[in-house]
Amino acid sequence: MLPLFEHWPALESGLPILNLATLPTPIAPMTELGADLDVEGLYIKRDDFTGEAYGGNKVRKLDFLLGKAKAEGIKTVLTFGAAGSNHALATAIYTQAHDLHCISILVPQHNAHSVRRNLLRGHVAGAELHHCVSKGKATLCTANAFRREFMKQGCFPMVIPPGGSAPLGVVGYVNAALELKAQVEAGEMPEPDVVYVASGTMGTCIGLLLGFALAGMKTRVVGVAVTTAPYTEMKKGHKLYQQCLDLMRVCDPTIPDIPFPQDRFSLPYDFLGEDYALYTEAGCAAVKAIKEKEGVPLEGTYTGKALSGLLAHAQSGALAGQQVLFWDTYNSKDVSPEIEGIDYHDLPRGFHQYFEEEVQELDRQ
Numbered sequence: 001m002l003p004l005f006e007h008w009p010a011l012e013s014g015l016p017i018l019n020l021a022t023l024p025t026p027i028a029p030m031t032e033l034g035a036d037l038d039v040e041g042l043y044i045k046r047d048d049f050t051g052e053a054y055g056g057n058k059v060r061k062l063d064f065l066l067g068k069a070k071a072e073g074i075k076t077v078l079t080f081g082a083a084g085s086n087h088a089l090a091t092a093i094y095t096q097a098h099d100l101h102c103i104s105i106l107v108p109q110h111n112a113h114s115v116r117r118n119l120l121r122g123h124v125a126g127a128e129l130h131h132c133v134s135k136g137k138a139t140l141c142t143a144n145a146f147r148r149e150f151m152k153q154g155c156f157p158m159v160i161p162p163g164g165s166a167p168l169g170v171v172g173y174v175n176a177a178l179e180l181k182a183q184v185e186a187g188e189m190p191e192p193d194v195v196y197v198a199s200g201t202m203g204t205c206i207g208l209l210l211g212f213a214l215a216g217m218k219t220r221v222v223g224v225a226v227t228t229a230p231y232t233e234m235k236k237g238h239k240l241y242q243q244c245l246d247l248m249r250v251c252d253p254t255i256p257d258i259p260f261p262q263d264r265f266s267l268p269y270d271f272l273g274e275d276y277a278l279y280t281e282a283g284c285a286a287v288k289a290i291k292e293k294e295g296v297p298l299e300g301t302y303t304g305k306a307l308s309g310l311l312a313h314a315q316s317g318a319l320a321g322q323q324v325l326f327w328d329t330y331n332s333k334d335v336s337p338e339i340e341g342i343d344y345h346d347l348p349r350g351f352h353q354y355f356e357e358e359v360q361e362l363d364r365q
């Protein structure tokens with residue numbers, strides 16, 4: 001049973017899940033990297049292992065979001081992201097597994113090998129992929145999809161916002177914080193002073209912050225920004241925190257209404273670089289370092305940038321004597337067997353550019 005439901009059994013009937021995630025995810029010490037940085041207590045939470053079909057941070061959110069869709073008899077979900085969105089891919093894979101249709105409205109992004117892989121894998125999963133080059137086109141495409149689905153199914157699709165960061169999706173990371181607490185109590189690591197995690201649409205970092213507050217933990221959260229406003233900004237973090245807490249309190253009013261713990265939360269933008277999904281030298285160096293020292297695969301859009309924040313803070317001496325946890329949010333399940341032999345020409349025309357144009361410079365091997 002999820003630690004969330006052990007703490008507050010009333011949530012179990014109010015918030016149905018599909019048990020998509022393989023939990024708890026492991027915690028491991030990063031001894032070599034820690035020694036290099038002079039951080040004695042450096043650990044990693046392996047959320048790359050959240051799912052057999054596909055891992056990463058989206059699985060915990062989709063457990064609740066798709067749980068609601070199935071409980072309400074929804075037939076189609078509609079979601080949004082950048083062309084290579086891990087969230088759109090995870091949604092495609094898990095909707096297919098649960099007999100739901102998935103429509104993804106995708107917008108342009110800097111090219112990378114992962115964009116190609118994700119597009120092909122999403123296509124194999126049967127998702128309806130739309131490439132929309134402007135906000136106006138995305139709005140029109142969404143309206144058309146609503147109309148089509150209503151004509152076909154007699155009901156509208158369920159909308160999942162970018163990154164799955166609806167208040168209901170965020171509950172998945174409240175549970176993750178309680179899971180960590182149980183692992184701390186079982187002696188897997190000391191209570192962390194600080195957690196470093198990428199902030200894209202904020203669902204992950206805010207869920208953890210709320211979960212730690214509810215669990216009575218002192219752990220601070222550093223949400224290393226990999227996007228800018230309106231996706232990552234303090235104001236949005238406050239709103240999402242309260243909306244998620246309110247949602248839980250509707251199901252169980254005994255859950256305390258704890259105010260946003262501002263002193264335990266920060267959102268550094270220093271590691272984002274020039275743009276979302278444009279790799280940085282520091283991010284790539286971080287990806288290389290953790291691969292060489294600990295054998296952990298990360299990537300340049302989210303986790304490499306988040307780790308580069310942790311490394312910079314450690315190098316400045318700010319983490320001396322602290323217990324530090326890096327929360328790995330990237331999928332590490334290899335999707336190449338599923339996409340072998342798939343021709344990108346089978347994708348809608350707008351996506352062909354990602355296969356015909358060069359990937360960004362820092363992603364060329």
Ligand SMILES: Cc1ncc(COP(=O)(O)O)c(C=O)c1O
Binds near residue numbers: 087201205302
């Ligand atoms: C690998 C990875 N890490 C981190 C994030 C950011 O998580 P969130 O959108 O919950 O802030 C995302 C999603 O956008 C992601 O795909």
